[in-house]
Amino acid sequence: MITGLLFAGQYYVPHPASEQLLTSVTKWLQIIGGFALVLGVTSLFHQHAVKIRRKEAGWGYSLVLYAGMLGTIAVGFWANGKESVDGAMTAFGWVYSFMMVPLQGTMFAILAFFIASAAYRSFRARSREAAVLLIAAIIVMMGRVPLGEYLIPLSGDVSQWILNVLNASVRRAILIGVSLGAIALSFKIIFGVERSYLGGGKE
Amino acid sequence: MTFAERMLKIDRRIIFLVIGLCTLLPLLYPVGLPIKISPEVRSVYDYMEALPERSVFLLSIDFDPASKPELHPQAIALLRHAFRKNLRVVSMTLWVSGTGMADQLLTQVAKEMGKENGKDYVFLGWSPGGTAVIINMGQDLYTAFPSDYGGRPTKGIPVLEGVHSLKDVNYAISLGAGNPGVEAWYVFGKDKYRFELGGGCTGVIAPGLYPLLRSGQINGLIGGLRGAAEYESLIGQKARAVAGMDAQSATHVAIIVLVIICNVFYFNLRRVPRQQGHGTS
Amino acid sequence: MAPADLQVVDTPNDGGESLTVIWAPSSSDGPDARYQVLIGDAGATEPDALKVIAEFPANTRFVKEAKSAWWTRKAEKNWHQFVIRSGKGIELKDGTPYTVTVAMLKGEERVVGPLHQATPAPDWVNWNQFNNLILALSFGGLVFYTISHAKRNEIFLRRIPGLDAVDEAIGRSTELGKPILYLTGAHDMSDPSTIAAAVILGRVAKRAAAYETELMVPHRDPITMAVCQEITKQAYLEAGKPDLFKEDSNFFITADQFSYTAAVDGIMLRKKPAANFFMGAYFAESLLLTETGASTGAIQIAGTDSDHQLPFFVTTCDYTLIGEELYAASAYLSKEPIQLGTLRGQDIGKAVILSVIAIGTVMATIGVATGAQWPQLFLDFFRDLK
Numbered sequence A: 001m002i003t004g005l006l007f008a009g010q011y012y013v014p015h016p017a018s019e020q021l022l023t024s025v026t027k028w029l030q031i032i033g034g035f036a037l038v039l040g041v042t043s044l045f046h047q048h049a050v051k052i053r054r055k056e057a058g059w060g061y062s063l064v065l066y067a068g069m070l071g072t073i074a075v076g077f078w079a080n081g082k083e084s085v086d087g088a089m090t091a092f093g094w095v096y097s098f099m100m101v102p103l104q105g106t107m108f109a110i111l112a113f114f115i116a117s118a119a120y121r122s123f124r125a126r127s128r129e130a131a132v133l134l135i136a137a138i139i140v141m142m143g144r145v146p147l148g149e150y151l152i153p154l155s156g157d158v159s160q161w162i163l164n165v166l167n168a169s170v171r172r173a174i175l176i177g178v179s180l181g182a183i184a185l186s187f188k189i190i191f192g193v194e195r196s197y198l199g200g201g202k203e
Numbered sequence B: 001m002t003f004a005e006r007m008l009k010i011d012r013r014i015i016f017l018v019i020g021l022c023t024l025l026p027l028l029y030p031v032g033l034p035i036k037i038s039p040e041v042r043s044v045y046d047y048m049e050a051l052p053e054r055s056v057f058l059l060s061i062d063f064d065p066a067s068k069p070e071l072h073p074q075a076i077a078l079l080r081h082a083f084r085k086n087l088r089v090v091s092m093t094l095w096v097s098g099t100g101m102a103d104q105l106l107t108q109v110a111k112e113m114g115k116e117n118g119k120d121y122v123f124l125g126w127s128p129g130g131t132a133v134i135i136n137m138g139q140d141l142y143t144a145f146p147s148d149y150g151g152r153p154t155k156g157i158p159v160l161e162g163v164h165s166l167k168d169v170n171y172a173i174s175l176g177a178g179n180p181g182v183e184a185w186y187v188f189g190k191d192k193y194r195f196e197l198g199g200g201c202t203g204v205i206a207p208g209l210y211p212l213l214r215s216g217q218i219n220g221l222i223g224g225l226r227g228a229a230e231y232e233s234l235i236g237q238k239a240r241a242v243a244g245m246d247a248q249s250a251t252h253v254a255i256i257v258l259v260i261i262c263n264v265f266y267f268n269l270r271r272v273p274r275q276q277g278h279g280t281s
Numbered sequence C: 001m002a003p004a005d006l007q008v009v010d011t012p013n014d015g016g017e018s019l020t021v022i023w024a025p026s027s028s029d030g031p032d033a034r035y036q037v038l039i040g041d042a043g044a045t046e047p048d049a050l051k052v053i054a055e056f057p058a059n060t061r062f063v064k065e066a067k068s069a070w071w072t073r074k075a076e077k078n079w080h081q082f083v084i085r086s087g088k089g090i091e092l093k094d095g096t097p098y099t100v101t102v103a104m105l106k107g108e109e110r111v112v113g114p115l116h117q118a119t120p121a122p123d124w125v126n127w128n129q130f131n132n133l134i135l136a137l138s139f140g141g142l143v144f145y146t147i148s149h150a151k152r153n154e155i156f157l158r159r160i161p162g163l164d165a166v167d168e169a170i171g172r173s174t175e176l177g178k179p180i181l182y183l184t185g186a187h188d189m190s191d192p193s194t195i196a197a198a199v200i201l202g203r204v205a206k207r208a209a210a211y212e213t214e215l216m217v218p219h220r221d222p223i224t225m226a227v228c229q230e231i232t233k234q235a236y237l238e239a240g241k242p243d244l245f246k247e248d249s250n251f252f253i254t255a256d257q258f259s260y261t262a263a264v265d266g267i268m269l270r271k272k273p274a275a276n277f278f279m280g281a282y283f284a285e286s287l288l289l290t291e292t293g294a295s296t297g298a299i300q301i302a303g304t305d306s307d308h309q310l311p312f313f314v315t316t317c318d319y320t321l322i323g324e325e326l327y328a329a330s331a332y333l334s335k336e337p338i339q340l341g342t343l344r345g346q347d348i349g350k351a352v353i354l355s356v357i358a359i360g361t362v363m364a365t366i367g368v369a370t371g372a373q374w375p376q377l378f379l380d381f382f383r384d385l386k
Helices: A002-010 A016-054 A059-078 A091-122 A128-143 A146-151 A154-190 B003-008 B012-028 B039-050 B065-084 B096-113 B131-139 B182-193 B206-214 B224-235 B240-280 C127-152 C162-176 C192-211 C222-238 C257-271 C285-295 C307-316 C324-334 C337-370 C375-382
Strands: B056-062 B088-093 B121-126 B171-176 B196-201 B221-223 C007-010 C018-023 C033-041 C051-057 C080-085 C098-106 C109-112 C116-118 C180-183 C215-219 C250-252 C275-279 C299-304 C319-322
Touching (some): A002 A016, A016 A059, A059 A091, A091 B012, A091 B096, A091 B240, A091 C285, A091 C307, A128 A154, A128 B240, A146 A154, A146 B240, A154 C127, A154 C192, B039 B224, B056 B096, B065 B171, B065 B224, B065 B240, B088 B096, B096 B121, B131 B182, B196 B224, B224 B240, C033 C080, C051 C080, C080 C098, C127 C375, C162 C180, C162 C192, C162 C275, C162 C319, C162 C324, C180 C192, C192 C222, C192 C275, C192 C299, C192 C324, C215 C257, C275 C285, C285 C307, C299 C307, C307 C319, C324 C337
Parallel strands (some): B056 B088, B056 B171, B196 B221, C215 C250, C275 C299, C299 C319
Antiparallel strands (some): C007 C018, C018 C080, C033 C051, C033 C098, C098 C109
């Protein structure tokens, strides 16, 4: 509680001593952040080691995970964490560029197809509200692409208005609500009223 | 099953095929429709354009390879503009999985523009802590990043001369795909250390950043591939984003056509029982 | 023509290394006249010993341009103000006195004002943020008051319609003999949405135990997994079916966004749960999860405060708890005074903000229309003046 109140108060104190305190703590946060990475990896190793040892369903995938992780760590150390040296790609760089980048990109790219199938399935004017949503969606989809602005020139301006006025005001309202929730939660954590984040239960 | 019912329950793979073709064909046979520039992207461009030579421009590449299609073109366009203006580019990332990609991107554009590492730009790399890194940079850049991505000590690098903290940055842009991103840079960066901040983000999170734009907390916003295409048009170097806009146009129109078709069949289906009811009475 | 009522003070509410110069407006102020700010060491007695560090048109640099409130403003809004900070060309050290003055140039004439001495120093309190402190403490106090009120009295909370959908989904799973899939989101237990998701899991687990339906809860965070395991165990106990509880109903997959999504998608396609619950915070993976779930024909209920993912949930799920409906649902279910009180406090906070916006708009309009200054007394209190 003391630390929480101290750093809440720090925000209102411009003195260099207060800034120094903040700097020290954020350095510690960075150090702990680094350790958290190690913890995450260790936890993952442990989970899958148990799965392999017990030969649970899907343990083969755990072996693949192990091979992937250990292989990437090994090439990473060998290349000293560098993706390229003097313009030449290292093995680590190869793993990053030809495995991680395409795989992550693929997962994100699937969204485009899923949006289309979700839109086809659910953008139906079942009610007045759904019809309004549908019309707004069509206007913004048209207004955000050159072809749409070419076919319906007004769609660009209308979609800008929807984004800057309607959307901004509603998002602001949601932001205010969520921010109040975050402030309330912060106060409760500082004063020890909320302990569920520690895994603690009811009193 | 009537035709309308069959069409409403159409196999998703046909929709995927339509979208796939709408994305692929325009990329192979581009049309090149004109792109209208939005005020929020122009704000970023105008601010960059007004910066004197050798001003310090901080570019935080806060995305991973998953968001590369939208944010990579933004980064390239911004870097080309910054290098053309002879700004001192300081780049970094708050996302560990984006580090390699950020380094490749910076090296590629710098080579193209004939810029020298250490003299015209520096890539600080990644440091753990997320928002704690921003706070640390605000106090002392050299404590947050004692060495750059290549292992060279940051103290003494010519491009960082006179730069002690974020307070010495003339303009910062965060290209964010989530958290930490633009909002974190405002809350932990600009609000405290008073530098001008612009934002770039994926199309999905762009609407959520409009409140920050409208209140002046960020001076401009480059949203998604469209924003990247607008910026490329502004700097006069049309590249992947502009090429991608044809595909995006076709895809959007395809989705709209599909939605209209599905509504036609939906209303048709709703009308049929009523007509049958009228017929029997 | 000399700058009148010249004052040089340590800049208030800052971290030091700065001086503020204030002087009264003059009838000679105009675009054709210019002001110069001069500074030198404490021992300087002649203007020639001072260095010009700034020059600007005489119709610029007013108090009203600076971010300050009525309780911290040093002079009238129409007075001139210039802040000297350490930077290019000048370095100010805390505790070291400096001599400062202002000169006015018009045509060929130059008139220098009186020399003043001041010493920059850091301040312990930023009074500009006094309003921020009052508002924060007020809201904090309100939340604690409503929590203590909730502990002593019953607070009415309307039933959230989404909870009926939750029961219906669980019933459907039982009828079909298929499992229930429950996700708690991308954030850890320090996020209110994850806490709410964990509370709702308790209810879902209790119903699942009562109907003897299989429950699967894959996790992205080990601590959340541990908490949810306890909640699930407790739920099975309360349902009178402790023997049916499975340790591995809550399992950890990975923290990585798309690896987790791929794994859950695989579970959906293989196990084909009849009911999918997406509670908590989500990012880009939301549509990948819900669309895959929709393709298996499952009934899907979502609850999230991630507003950028709401469109995807609304289009692909049968029911969506939006934003604070999620917190309200968990408060309704748990009946915990802390959750109920917090919700009530937030609602009052929102009502206050709504009132301030309405009153503030009216006052600002009056101020602009009549030129009156008194609305600023109210409006300044809600400005960000850091």
